[in-house]
Amino acid sequence: MSPSKLPKFITLAFLATAATAAIAGDARAQSCGMGEVDWYSIERQNVATADDLLQRGEPEKAAWLLQRTWPRLHEAVPVKSSLPHIAEGVRLMALASVRSEGRVRSANGWSSWSPLERSLNVTWGVQRLRMLTKADPSNTVAKTDLGEALSRAPATRDEARVILEALDASHAVATPEGYAALAMLRSSASDASGAMAASAACQHAAQHPDVQCAAAVTSAPTLTAAR
Numbered sequence: 641m642s643p644s645k646l647p648k649f650i651t652l653a654f655l656a657t658a659a660t661a662a663i664a665g666d667a668r669a670q671s672c673g674m675g676e677v678d679w680y681s682i683e684r685q686n687v688a689t690a691d692d693l694l695q696r697g698e699p700e701k702a703a704w705l706l707q708r709t710w711p712r713l714h715e716a717v718p719v720k721s722s723l724p725h726i727a728e729g730v731r732l733m734a735l736a737s738v739r740s741e742g743r744v745r746s747a748n749g750w751s752s753w754s755p756l757e758r759s760l761n762v763t764w765g766v767q768r769l770r771m772l773t774k775a776d777p778s779n780t781v782a783k784t785d786l787g788e789a790l791s792r793a794p795a796t797r798d799e800a801r802v803i804l805e806a807l808d809a810s811h812a813v814a815t816p817e818g819y820a821a822l823a824m825l826r827s828s829a830s831d832a833s834g835a836m837a838a839s840a841a842c843q844h845a846a847q848h849p850d851v852q853c854a855a856a857v858t859s860a861p862t863l864t865a866a867r
């Protein structure tokens with residue numbers, strides 16, 4: 641597919657870094673007679689690294705990697721036709737913005753100097769997770785992430801519980817952090833046995849339970865998230 645035919649989402653919001661563009665150009669030059677070439681290998685690798693950083697409890701590092709991978713990431717508007725790895729990059733940046741309480745590096749269209757700016761970064765994350773669930777209603781990962789994000793703000797905790805309880809009923813909670821959020825919500829609603837079950841599910845699914853299941857035993861921070 642030529643650059644002129646790429647979806648607007650990609651051409652507008654995800655101009656590759658100079659290094660990636662140079663490698664992609666070299667791949668085009670060498671691809672004749674060599675079969676298909678993955679032009680997005682660096683982006684895919686960075687997405688995988690950002691995912692690992694998030695699981696290890698390092699959202700600010702994950703955010704900065706994604707910001708550098710796509711300098712116009714702040715403009716991202718995920719749609720149904722988005723390339724999967726780019727949609728995944730948006731999802732991870734949204735989670736990083738929420739989990740860091742908006743403390744992302746002030747660069748490439750982002751700013752977190754003031755409480756208001758950090759609140760807006762959290763709002764950006766919640767809005768993108770809503771966009772991802774709208775673009776693909778069957779995406780249980782995005783739904784789980786949205787439930788987790790909403791659980792962090794008192795004004796949206798009821799909605800968060802509806803989302804996460806529905807996922808749990810169909811055995812579709814997709815992340816340990818989703819179970820941790822559900823455990824916290826159930827605990828807040830005095831559902832001790834339900835909280836224990838969700839907490840146990842988190843411990844079973846997590847690679848880094850001390851980080852990923854923290855919300856199951858402590859109250860989540862109060863954040864301002866847009867509905």
